[in-house]
Amino acid sequence: MLFQVLDVDYTIVNELPVIRIFGKSDRGKPVCGFFEGNSERYLPYFYVDSEMDINKVLEGETNVHKTERVKRFLPIGYHKEKKDVWKIFLKNPAKTPELRDRLKAKGFDVYEADIPFKYRFMTDFGIRGMDWIEVENEVPVNTNTVNVESKIVIKKIKTTERELSDLKYLAFDIECVPLKPGSVPDEKYDPVIMISLVFSEPYKGKKSMVISTRPGKGVTSFETEKEMLEGFVKIMMEYDPDILTGFNVKNFDIPYILERMRQNEIVPMFGRCKKQVTANKVMSRYRVNLTGRIIADSFEIVKRDFSMKRYDLNTVSENLLNENKEDVKHSEIDKLWKGSQDGYEKLVTYCLKDSKLAMSLLLKLNLLDKYFALAKTSGTLMQDILDSGETMRIENVLLNEFNKNGFILPCRPEGSDVAKREKQRIIELKGGFVIEPKKGLHSSVIVLDFKSMYPSLIRTFNICPTTLIIDEDMENSIMSPAGAKFVPESVRKGIIPSILEGLMKERGDVKKRLKVEKDPQKKKGLDAKQWALKILSNAFYGHFGYPRAKIYKLEIANSITSFGRETIARTKEFIEKKYGYEVVYGDTDSVMVKIDKEDLEEIKKIGDSISRDVTKNLKGVMELEFEKVFKRFLPLTKKRYAAWCFELTQDGWKDKIETKGIETVRRDWCDLVSETTKRVLEIILKENDIKSAVKFFNGIVKEVTERKVSIQKLVITKTLTKRADGYAGVQPHAELAKKMKKRSPADAPGVGDRIGYVIIKGLDLVSKRTEDPMYVIERGLEIDSKYYIENQLLPPVERIFSALDVSKTELLGKGKQISLCGALNNFSGKPKKIEKVSLDEVNGLICVKCSKCYDMPPLTGLCECGGELMFSSVKGIARSVTV
DNA sequence: GCTACTCGGGG
DNA sequence: GTGTACGAGTAGC
Numbered sequence: 083m084l085f086q087v088l089d090v091d092y093t094i095v096n097e098l099p100v101i102r103i104f105g106k107s108d109r110g111k112p113v114c115g116f117f118e119g120n121s122e123r124y125l126p127y128f129y130v131d132s133e134m135d136i137n138k139v140l141e142g143e144t145n146v147h148k149t150e151r152v153k154r155f156l157p158i159g160y161h162k163e164k165k166d167v168w169k170i171f172l173k174n175p176a177k178t179p180e181l182r183d184r185l186k187a188k189g190f191d192v193y194e195a196d197i198p199f200k201y202r203f204m205t206d207f208g209i210r211g212m213d214w215i216e217v218e219n220e221v222p223v224n225t226n227t228v229n230v231e232s233k234i235v236i237k238k239i240k241t242t243e244r245e246l247s248d249l250k251y252l253a254f255d256i257e258c259v260p261l262k263p264g265s266v267p268d269e270k271y272d273p274v275i276m277i278s279l280v281f282s283e284p285y286k287g288k289k290s291m292v293i294s295t296r297p298g299k300g301v302t303s304f305e306t307e308k309e310m311l312e313g314f315v316k317i318m319m320e321y322d323p324d325i326l327t328g329f330n331v332k333n334f335d336i337p338y339i340l341e342r343m344r345q346n347e348i349v350p351m352f353g354r355c356k357k358q359v360t361a362n363k364v365m366s367r368y369r370v371n372l373t374g375r376i377i378a379d380s381f382e383i384v385k386r387d388f389s390m391k392r393y394d395l396n397t398v399s400e401n402l403l404n405e406n407k408e409d410v411k412h413s414e415i416d417k418l419w420k421g422s423q424d425g426y427e428k429l430v431t432y433c434l435k436d437s438k439l440a441m442s443l444l445l446k447l448n449l450l451d452k453y454f455a456l457a458k459t460s461g462t463l464m465q466d467i468l469d470s471g472e473t474m475r476i477e478n479v480l481l482n483e484f485n486k487n488g489f490i491l492p493c494r495p496e497g498s499d500v501a502k503r504e505k506q507r508i509i510e511l512k513g514g515f516v517i518e519p520k521k522g523l524h525s526s527v528i529v530l531d532f533k534s535m536y537p538s539l540i541r542t543f544n545i546c547p548t549t550l551i552i553d554e555d556m557e558n559s560i561m562s563p564a565g566a567k568f569v570p571e572s573v574r575k576g577i578i579p580s581i582l583e584g585l586m587k588e589r590g591d592v593k594k595r596l597k598v599e600k601d602p603q604k605k606k607g608l609d610a611k612q613w614a615l616k617i618l619s620n621a622f623y624g625h626f627g628y629p630r631a632k633i634y635k636l637e638i639a640n641s642i643t644s645f646g647r648e649t650i651a652r653t654k655e656f657i658e659k660k661y662g663y664e665v666v667y668g669d670t671d672s673v674m675v676k677i678d679k680e681d682l683e684e685i686k687k688i689g690d691s692i693s694r695d696v697t698k699n700l701k702g703v704m705e706l707e708f709e710k711v712f713k714r715f716l717p718l719t720k721k722r723y724a725a726w727c728f729e730l731t732q733d734g735w736k737d738k739i740e741t742k743g744i745e746t747v748r749r750d751w752c753d754l755v756s757e758t759t760k761r762v763l764e765i766i767l768k769e770n771d772i773k774s775a776v777k778f779f780n781g782i783v784k785e786v787t788e789r790k791v792s793i794q795k796l797v798i799t800k801t802l803t804k805r806a807d808g809y810a811g812v813q814p815h816a817e818l819a820k821k822m823k824k825r826s827p828a829d830a831p832g833v834g835d836r837i838g839y840v841i842i843k844g845l846d847l848v849s850k851r852t853e854d855p856m857y858v859i860e861r862g863l864e865i866d867s868k869y870y871i872e873n874q875l876l877p878p879v880e881r882i883f884s885a886l887d888v889s890k891t892e893l894l895g896k897g898k899q900i901s902l903c904g905a906l907n908n909f910s911g912k913p914k915k916i917e918k919v920s921l922d923e924v925n926g927l928i929c930v931k932c933s934k935c936y937d938m939p940p941l942t943g944l945c946e947c948g949g950e951l952m953f954s955s956v957k958g959i960a961r962s963v964t965v
Numbered sequence: 966g967c968t969a970c971t972c973g974g975g976g
Numbered sequence: 977g978t979g980t981a982c983g984a985g986t987a988g989c
Contacts, residue, residue, distance in 0.1 A: 091977095126978065178978035196978055258976055267976050334975035364980055366972095371977090381974055393974065412976055470981065494979075630981090750986085 083217045083234065084108040085115070086247045087209060088324055089374050089463060090200040091355070092175065093227055098123050099175055101203045104354055104374035105215065106247050106324055107232065112354065114230040114374070115215070116223050117203070120237060126175040126202055128195035129154065129167045129490050130185060136168040139188070145181060147171040155489040157193075157633065159552035160569050164488060167193070175199035182493075193490040197481065204461065205481050207239050211457035211464050214244040228355045229319065230374070246454060246607070251282035252323035253380075253441035254314075256335045257433050259416050269341035273307040275419055276430070277314055280437040282445065285321040290437065292430050293317075296419070299427055308346040311339065318352040323375060325450075329395045329440040330381040337361040337368050369469065376464045378450055380443040383468070387449065399439045402447060407439065408432035451606055455614035459585070472621045477632055479618065483581050489548060492632050503629035510636050511627050512564075514670025515647035517654060519717030523766065523886060524666050527712040527725075528675045528689040530696075532649065533705040534616075535671035536623035537582045539645045542702025544568050546576025547633050562641035563648050582619055589615035646670060653696055653706065661692065667717050674715065682728055682735055685711050713737070714767040718744065718885045726767040739763060745878060752874060754795040758782050759878045772886050779879060780895040786867045786875070793855050796865060797838040815839055818852040825857075841866045848873070 085105035092099040101117040101124065117124065125147055130136055140146050148171045153164035172178055175198075182195035197205075209215065220234040257276040260267040276294040285291070293313050297303040304310035328335055340361050343350045350359045354374025361368045370377055385393050388402065396407040410418065410432040418429040443449060457467045460475035461482055467475070477491075484491050495503065532538065539545065543560050551559055551567040559567040568576070592612040599605045625631045627639035653673055654665045667674040675692065679685050689708035696706040712725040722743035728735050741763070745751075758779065765775040785791050800815040815837040823830035831837050839852040843864045853863060871894070880890055 128978075172978085175978055180978095182978070194978090198978060200977095202978080256976085260976075265976095272976085328975095330974045333973095338976085362980090365982080367982075369981080379974095385974080395974085415976070466979095470979085473981085474979085748985090 083113065083220050083232075084242070084244070085113045085215055085217070086244070087211060087213050087215060087463075088376060089354075089465065090204060090209075091373055092199050092203075093355075094174065098173055099125065099199060101200065102228065102355070103209075103215065103236070104228075104230070106249060108244070108247060110248055110250075111232055112230045112322060112324070112374070113232040113234065114228045114354065115217065115234050115236040116225070117236045117239070124203060124206075125171045125173065126178055126199050127169055127171045128178065128182065128197075129169055129193040131156065131165065131167045131191040131193065136170065139185070139190075140170070143181060145172050145174055145177045147173050153488075155487070155548065157484060157489050157491055158547045158550070158635070160549050160554070160574065167490070175202075192493055194481075194493070196493045200463070201478065201481070204463075205478075205485055209239065209241060210459075210461035211467065212246070212454050213241045213458065216240045216242050226356070228374075230354050249282075249324040250322065251325045251327060251441060251444065252318070252321060253280040253327045253437040253444070254278060254331065254335065255328055255433055255436040255440065256339060257415060257419075257429065258338065259419050263413075263416055267338075269338045270345070274311065274339060274342050275307075276301075276433050277310070278430075278433040278437040279314075279317060280434070280441045281321060282323075282441065285317065290434060291317065292434055294430070296426060298423065298430055301430055307342065308348060311343055311346060311348055314339070315348070315350075315352045322354075325376045325378050325444075326372065327378050327380055327440055327444050329398075329436060329443075330379060331440075332370055332377055332379040332382065333368050336370050336377070337363075376468070378444060378453075378468055380440040380449070383449045383453075384443060387452075395436060395439055398443065403439065403442055405439060405442070408435045448606055448610075451610035452613055455607075455610040456617065459611070459614045459618055472624070473628065473631065475618060476621050476625050479581060480577075480633065483577050487577055489577065494632055495630060495634065500629050503634055506636065507627060507629055511639055512643055512647075514643060515650045515668075516670070516720045517650070517665060517668035517673070519720060519723070520664065520666040520676075521717070521885065523770070523772070524676050524715040524717075525713065525770070526677050526679055526685060527666060527715040528677060528685060528692070529709040529712060530673050530675060530689060530693055530706050531709040532671040533707050534586065534619060535646055535649075535704075536642055537586060537619045538703050538705065539642050539649070540576075540622065541579045541582050541586075542704055543641070543645060544571050544576050544579050545638060545641055546578040547635055547638065548578075549574055549576040550635070550638065562644050564637070564640040564644035566637040566641045568641075578622055582622065585615050585619045589619070649700070649704065656696060656699070657692060660695075663692075666715065667723065669721065672709070674712065676715075682711060682713075686730065712740075714770060716763075716766060716882070716885060718881055722881075724763050724767060724882070739767060744882070750798060750800070751878075752796045752798050752870075754782070754786075754791060754870070755874050755878065757795070758875055759882070762879055762882060766882070766886070772888065776883070776888055776892055779875075779883075779893055782875065783871055783894055786870050789865065789867065793840060793859060793865065796840045796870060797855050798840070799836055799838045814841075814849040814852040817850050818854060821852075822854060841869045 085107040087103055087105050089104040090101065091104075092101050094100075095118075103115040103117065105113045105115070107113050119125075129152075136149055140149065150169045150171075151166055152169045154167050155161055155164050170181075172181065178195060182192055185192055204210070217234060217236055218238065220236075223233040223235050225233060255278050256274050258267045258272050258274045260272050273295075275296070276292060278290065278292045280290045281288065291302060292300060293302045293304065293310050295304055295307055295310055302313070304313055340350050340359060351357075353359055353372045357371075357373055360371045362371070381393065381395075381398075384398050384402070388398075390397060390401060399405045399407065408428070408431050410428065415429065418425040453464065453467050456462070456475065457464045460467070461478045462475050481491055543562065545562075545568055549568040551569060556567070556569060556573075558570050558573075560570055561567050571579075589612050592608050592615065596605060596608040596612065599608055623639065623642050626633065626635050626642070628634060650668055650670070650673065654668060657663055657673065657675055658665055664676045665673050666676045675689075677685065677688055679688065686708060689711070693706045693708050697704070700706070710730075711728040713728055714726040715723065716725065717723040724739065724741045724744055726737065727740040728737045739760075744759075748756075762775050762779055765771055765778055798814070818837055818839045819831050838855060840855050840858055841848060842851050842853045842858060843866045844851045848866075848869060851866060857863070858865065876890070876893070879893065883893060
């Protein structure tokens with residue numbers, strides 16, 4: 083039998099563990115393989131480095147099975163010889179931490195005592211997540227501990243290479259109604275009213291289903307919530323998906339449904355073993371345990387893989403699928419649920435659409451390809467790849483490779499060590515070298531990059547914890563500019579350099595295959611593979627400087643960056659001295675070289691020849707590459723620039739505007755800002771015309787002042803995350819929500835709603851001058867053009883222009899901006915005092931003593947000169963204002 | 966400029 | 977489950 087590994091866990095049989103491998107056979111059948119061990123039971127173990135007789139220490143430890151004296155290399159520092167260490171075998175994996183902590187408390191050096199049993203097994207038997215396993219002469223097992231038909235004993239394990247099997251997907255979405263309208267549903271009290279399910283393979287001839295406690299067209303209805311939830315479990319078990327998906331199901335739908343099952347006294351059992359499904363809250367996030375299936379939450383993956391302003395299902399589907407959610411507001415769900423049959427059916431469609439979209443995201447965009455590749459290359463189980471970050475992947479690779487070569491790994495640090503490391507890291511870890519940018523707008527700049535710089539440095543200089551020379555003196559050692567010393571490859575090749583060599587060579591092979599591959603499906607798979615190899619290679623460097631890492635070594639991290647800084651500095655010098663070109667900028671692994679040619683092909687030729695020349699003079703596997711051309715390059719500061727970029731692709735040269743560190747989209751900016759910033763950059767970079775860009779901006783300022791800009795472009799949007807009166811400070815959108823509630827409680831925005839607002843003219847704090855755009859249009863209110871110019875448009879644009887020495891006054895169109903107060907003073911000479919004016923005549927504040935004008939009252943309530951402030955209007959100064 | 970805190974998605 | 981885990985963006989100093 084042949085099957086692909088989806089999940090691994092263990093169960094206790096006769097007080098000893100038995101490994102279970104959950105997978106999908108080549109014939110599309112779910113399988114569970116049981117592995118007990120061959121002649122001997124396979125048991126958990128860890129290591130202790132001690133000269134003492136450990137058996138004396140372990141007397142009375144009931145969980146210890148046996149001990150062995152074995153030879154291993156210690157992981158940190160170069161050691162000529164393996165050392166005698168104790169290998170302690172245990173009975174119950176779950177009780178390992180207890181013993182580990184007792185030994186640690188007694189001062190013993192403990193190794194590999196924090197490896198989950200399933201990973202201990204996988205490492206020892208060379209099994210990686212999503213691997214194919216070949217089993218011969220399978221023997222069926224008689225057990226009722228798993229909900230899988232094919233249950234077999236595994237005696238011998240052999241892995242093979244094969245394409246991904248066809249997996250079965252289920253997308254679902256729940257709807258629930260809060261008992262208290264307008265609040266967020268509470269899983270303790272508020273029932274689930276409806277669940278939609280979408281199947282990747284038909285289930286009883288259906289592509290989708292909606293189950294609910296109210297009958298309707300196309301709805302499978304149940305009498306009670308309890309029956310519906312039982313129905314949900316039944317469908318899940320019968321359909322038996324490998325992958326469970328939905329939008330934010332991991333942090334909402336699943337925990338919610340589990341609590342509803344508890345309230346209804348249903349045992350939550352819908353995985354592939356007879357263990358209850360649990361969702362544990364860890365630091366405000368849930369971790370769901372669903373044995374044998376993989377939860378792949380579309381929301382989480384999209385958030386990781388795509389950069390967007392917002393990540394709600396509608397925005398995400400619009401951007402990635404060109405589809406939209408059904409148009410139902412949260413506050414409407416209650417009405418539709420309780421209202422007419424037509425309205426109810428709208429709710430059904432809405433619920434179904436959400437599941438469909440979640441499924442489409444996963445399948446149409448092949449979102450999982452990259453993660454399947456990461457699971458295989460790092461050896462991590464698919465669920466862990468989706469749930470956890472880089473650390474776990476790296477440490478899995480490390481465990482595999484260290485063990486294979488006779489090394490053992492340290493344990494993860496304890497809380498107090500992490501805190502110490504965090505402090506030390508800030509002080510001692512030095513990053514890459516950023517070349518001071520040459521001011522101005524440059525033309526024809528070549529971008530040259532070091533190919534995989536940090537991994538290449540690690541390989542070139544044999545940087546590894548296993549080659550680090552600790553307090554020994556040795557000839558021929560390699561010394562980094564940071565001072566650490568490593569043994570050369572001839573003495574011992576480091577494990578990490580070897581890992582990286584393997585990963586990088588494999589990536590080269592995959593890329594070669596990718597070039598000739600024609601089949602689009604296979605191409606996607608190969609592309610995911612090369613991406614995973616790159617991501618993994620690049621993550622090693624960071625690991626040495628990560629305070630929670632098993633191998634945290636600042637000497638190593640600093641050695642890598644110091645070699646990097648040296649390389650970049652030398653490269654800059656080399657290019658400037660030998661070629662006479664100017665290096666206008668560079669960051670960590672790149673140099674931007676300004677040359678005097680126009681033609682792209684010609685420029686590339688020069689770039690290639692410089693790269694070759696530099697590479698020739700570099701050590702080891704270091705390589706400088708031509709990357710792209712900046713036809714125009716505008717550096718603002720270190721780490722911030724805009725460029726008109728040309729890249730050579732398979733279909734010739736492709737151009738785009740590239741920005742780094744310049745915010746073009748920000749949540750709290752209105753559309754006008756991003757549009758204007760974008761256009762300004764375009765004029766500067768593409769037309770090479772600063773004056774024209776200034777003129778364009780002057781025009782926008784004028785349009786705003788003259789109120790010619792569509793109000794839609796001035797709308798700023800924020801989400802009301804809690805009740806409007808629950809905010810501590812003054813929040814613009816919360817203030818508006820309060821106002822709207824006063825006007826019409828029924829239509830007021832509720833918690834979770836997005837609120838769009840504009841800033842209108844007035845005397846209050848800006849945050850209190852927020853208004854509903856519709857209300858502004860209806861009432862013909864005046865927007866605060868000064869706010870939009872000074873606080874929205876100017877900040878980003880000013881940063882760009884200051885790199886070109888264009889001043890703020892030029893941007894505002896000098897002469898035209900006489901402040902209203904100035905005009906007022908000029909008209910009236912000395913301000914006259916008027917007792918009362920109405921609010922719409924007020925246009926600012928004025929000091930009675932020195933006549934200085936203010937749009938907003940200073941915090942002190944008084945003028946800088948100490949004078950009293952009065953309202954000013956076209957008519958003069960008012961003591962009070964009628965509203 | 967840096968550090969501390971908040972909030973996202975879901976209904 | 978031999979594991980205790982974000983991260984971008986904004987407010988505040």
